[in-house]
Amino acid sequence: MVVPSPTSMIRTKKTKAVGIPTIDLSMERSELSELVVKACEEYGFFKVVNHGIPKEVISRLENEGTEFFSKNSTEKLQAGTSTPFGYGCKNIGPNGDKGDLEYLLLHTNPNSISERSKTIAKDHPIKFSCIVTDYIEAVKELACEILELAAEGLWVPDKSSLSKVIKDVHSDSVLRINHYPPVKKLSKDNLDPSKFQNNNNTIGFGEHSDPQILTILRSNNVGGLQISTQHGLWIPVHPDPNEFYVMVGDSLQVLTNGRFVSVRHRVLTNTTKPRMSMMYFAAPPLNWWISPLSKMVTAHNPSLYKPFTWAQYKQAAYALRLGDSRLDQFKLQKQEDNTHYHHDT
Ligand SMILES: C=C1C[C@]23C[C@@]1(O)CC[C@H]2[C@@]12CC[C@H](O)[C@@](C)(C(=O)O1)[C@H]2[C@@H]3C(=O)O
Ligand SMILES: O=C(O)CCC(=O)C(=O)O
Numbered sequence: 327m328v329v330p331s332p333t334s335m336i337r338t339k340k341t342k343a344v345g346i347p348t349i350d351l352s353m354e355r356s357e358l359s360e361l362v363v364k365a366c367e368e369y370g371f372f373k374v375v376n377h378g379i380p381k382e383v384i385s386r387l388e389n390e391g392t393e394f395f396s397k398n399s400t401e402k403l404q405a406g407t408s409t410p411f412g413y414g415c416k417n418i419g420p421n422g423d424k425g426d427l428e429y430l431l432l433h434t435n436p437n438s439i440s441e442r443s444k445t446i447a448k449d450h451p452i453k454f455s456c457i458v459t460d461y462i463e464a465v466k467e468l469a470c471e472i473l474e475l476a477a478e479g480l481w482v483p484d485k486s487s488l489s490k491v492i493k494d495v496h497s498d499s500v501l502r503i504n505h506y507p508p509v510k511k512l513s514k515d516n517l518d519p520s521k522f523q524n525n526n527n528t529i530g531f532g533e534h535s536d537p538q539i540l541t542i543l544r545s546n547n548v549g550g551l552q553i554s555t556q557h558g559l560w561i562p563v564h565p566d567p568n569e570f571y572v573m574v575g576d577s578l579q580v581l582t583n584g585r586f587v588s589v590r591h592r593v594l595t596n597t598t599k600p601r602m603s604m605m606y607f608a609a610p611p612l613n614w615w616i617s618p619l620s621k622m623v624t625a626h627n628p629s630l631y632k633p634f635t636w637a638q639y640k641q642a643a644y645a646l647r648l649g650d651s652r653l654d655q656f657k658l659q660k661q662e663d664n665t666h667y668h669h670d671t
């Protein structure tokens with residue numbers, strides 16, 4: 327059932343209640359698929375409960391994150407600076423975006439994980455590699471389940487048409503662990519108001535949408551994440567360490583021909599407690615073409631986007647700033663004959 331979570335329920339000026347949907351994965355399948363579609367259309371964001379991922383799989387990765395981020399900067403830099411994979415601090419991407427955070431960015435390819443583990447967790451690389459791989463396998467399965475429900479809810483004939491993309495061995499999915507140390511309020515020693523949001527919080531991670539298909543996010547019990555509604559209202563997301571949040575990425579917006587919306591989101595820092603979040607960004611292989619599924623394209627509903635490969639989209643993303651609308655350059659003009667731009671599924 328989709329229910330607005332009470333903690334995130336807020337009211338707009340016209341007193342209309344808006345709340346983030348919560349989807350209980352133990353519910354009956356046909357109902358579930360409708361709810362997934364509704365949440366992806368309305369918010370591009372929802373919470374899942376009863377996901378079946380064992381607590382230990384989550385807590386082991388959280389412990390590794392805590393251990394890593396508690397090291398001194400010299401030790402952390404030995405993990406390899408982010409290019410884009412490795413350890414990063416304050417800098418996000420290659421074009422000057424800054425945030426009050428540090429992070430580890432890992433490709434999900436098993437060989438890449440085991441190589442990186444040697445520098446990230448020098449004294450226990452095999453254990454670290456197993457913990458990361460177990461977490462990735464678990465969240466990948468959750469992402470596949472959600473994509474299959476979405477395909478069913480959209481009446482796409484092949485219900486694995488979305489999930490098979492991220493199951494591919496060459497999938498370009500990535501895992502990110504973000505750590506936001508607490509940032510003190512404006513004071514005599516800290517007088518740069520441009521860094522602050524409402525004089526209280528700094529920007530941990532600036533406004534953006536995720537370029538991939540789907541993001542599975544989990545955080546500790548420190549808030550800060552906010553999502554933007556389609557009406558431009560920022561909604562705070564209540565942290566829940568036992569559950570996961572799902573975000574529609576730009577690629578899924580294209581695959582559904584704009585029926586699902588990629589959610590814009592940002593993170594504000596906390597003034598007293600550190601936030602740690604883990605994101606699995608489910609992506610296709612680099613050479614995979616992204617264009618609307620054929621079911622989503624009709625004469626009355628022609629394709630809105632030019633086809634592109636995931637490699638081309640990534641290249642476009644990395645050429646832009648974090649907050650830029652990357653999909654704009656792939657939009658088709660209304661008068662272009664675009665009914666035949668779709669996948670044969
Ligand atoms: C500024 C940037 C960082 C980013 C690549 C980009 O050029 C634009 C998209 C950013 C983003 C957002 C979601 C993920 O955190 C991320 C890993 C991704 O795939 O796209 C980051 C990129 C990054 O930090 O390298
Ligand atoms: O840290 C978070 O909660 C969200 C971070 C995020 O949006 C990202 O890494 O793309």
Ligand SMILES: [Fe+2]
Pocket residue numbers: 534535536591
């Ligand atoms: Fe994001």
